[in-house]
Amino acid sequence: MSGDGKFALVTGAGSGIGRAASLALQGAGFSVALAGRRPAELERTAALASPSGGRMLPIPTDVSRPESVRALFARVAEAFGRLDLLFNNAGTGAPAVPIDELTFDQWSAVLGVNLTGAFLCAQEAVRLMKRQSPQGGRIINNGSISAHAPRPHSAPYTATKHAITGLTKSLALDGRAFDIACGQIDIGNAATEMTARMSGGVPQASGALLAEPCMDVEHAAQAVLYMASLPLDANVLFLTVMASKMPFVGRG
Numbered sequence: 001m002s003g004d005g006k007f008a009l010v011t012g013a014g015s016g017i018g019r020a021a022s023l024a025l026q027g028a029g030f031s032v033a034l035a036g037r038r039p040a041e042l043e044r045t046a047a048l049a050s051p052s053g054g055r056m057l058p059i060p061t062d063v064s065r066p067e068s069v070r071a072l073f074a075r076v077a078e079a080f081g082r083l084d085l086l087f088n089n090a091g092t093g094a095p096a097v098p099i100d101e102l103t104f105d106q107w108s109a110v111l112g113v114n115l116t117g118a119f120l121c122a123q124e125a126v127r128l129m130k131r132q133s134p135q136g137g138r139i140i141n142n143g144s145i146s147a148h149a150p151r152p153h154s155a156p157y158t159a160t161k162h163a164i165t166g167l168t169k170s171l172a173l174d175g176r177a178f179d180i181a182c183g184q185i186d187i188g189n190a191a192t193e194m195t196a197r198m199s200g201g202v203p204q205a206s207g208a209l210l211a212e213p214c215m216d217v218e219h220a221a222q223a224v225l226y227m228a229s230l231p232l233d234a235n236v237l238f239l240t241v242m243a244s245k246m247p248f249v250g251r252g
Contacts, residue, residue: 003030003054003229007080009072010034011063011121012090014041016192017142020221021087022056023048028225031055033076036090037062063090063117064109073124082132085228086125088118088164089142096153096203107156114160115167122171122182129180136179136232140224141168145188145240145248152203172237181235183227188242190217204247215243 008025012018013034022045026032031054034042042058049056059075062068076083092113094106122139129137143164150158164184171182189195191214201209223241230236242248 003028003084003225006030006054006084007076007082008032008085008087008228009076009083009121009125010087010089011061011117012036012142013045013058014038016194017187017190017217017220018087018089019045019048020190020192020217021089021224023050024218024221024225025085025087025228026050026053026056028229029054030085030228031080032057033072033080034058035061035063035072063121064112066120069117069120069124072121073128077128082137083125083128084137086121086137086139087142087224087228088121088139090114090117091142091144091157091160093154094156096151098153099155102156110156111160114157115163118164118167122167126171126175126178126180130178134179136181138228138230138232138235139171139175139180139182140227141171141182141184143168143184143186143238145186145242145246147184147186148240149248152205168237172235179232181230181232183236184238185220185223185227185236186238186240186242187220187223188240188248189214189246190220190243191215192217210247212247213243213245215241 008030010022014036027050039060046056061072147161168184198212227236
């Protein structure tokens with residue numbers, strides 16, 4: 001799978017799935033713009049790049065702010081001249097507390113990054129992909145297993161990930177006329193900083209606290225690369241990649 005001469009943008013590129021996907025894309029020949037709120041971590045991702053791969057371009061960004069997203073895409077257009085792929089990956093969660101204990105600010109922070117951020121980036125990507133020549137490109141949204149089923153006390157995160165499914169379908173439909181493809185990857189228990197707590201036990205629907213298996217994050221990164229490497233006349237609309245024995249398929 002080759003991305004030679006193509007240009008990608010990954011949000012949340014300073015850690016976890018975003019970092020792994022950025023490195024997989026760069027190693028396959030994509031030049032990759034790295035967006036995230038922590039400049040030092042973006043630089044760390046760039047420092048891990050393959051010497052034989054594409055260019056890495058760290059761009060500190062807060063995807064929840066329209067002016068920050070506009071500046072991000074202006075920088076991408078200036079540096080790359082076009083955009084072939086957006087991986088809408090940036091995400092955050094709220095404390096795992098009952099919904100009646102959740103604050104409005106906690107709810108709003110999750111919606112701002114996970115949903116509004118994905119919308120703002122998709123909007124700017126579509127604008128760029130429509131006007132570039134050749135026209136078109138691909139958007140991949142990180143939906144998560146939470147796009148299908150919630151964990152206990154996860155209303156904000158689960159609500160945003162269900163909404164990402166609607167955004168994905170709308171983008172896939174509205175992008176057809178402009179050769180803009182959109183798909184969603186739903187990743188379950190990839191081993192990252194965010195999932196480290198699972199080895200010590202996480203709450204289940206039954207009320208039990210159980211350790212959950214995780215998979216190497218590289219499997220998720222390679223799935224993103226596969227989706228990204230398709231020609232624009234083919235699209236993976238939804239793809240689920242997960243630790244085989246995680247408690248998802250079955251009764252909670």
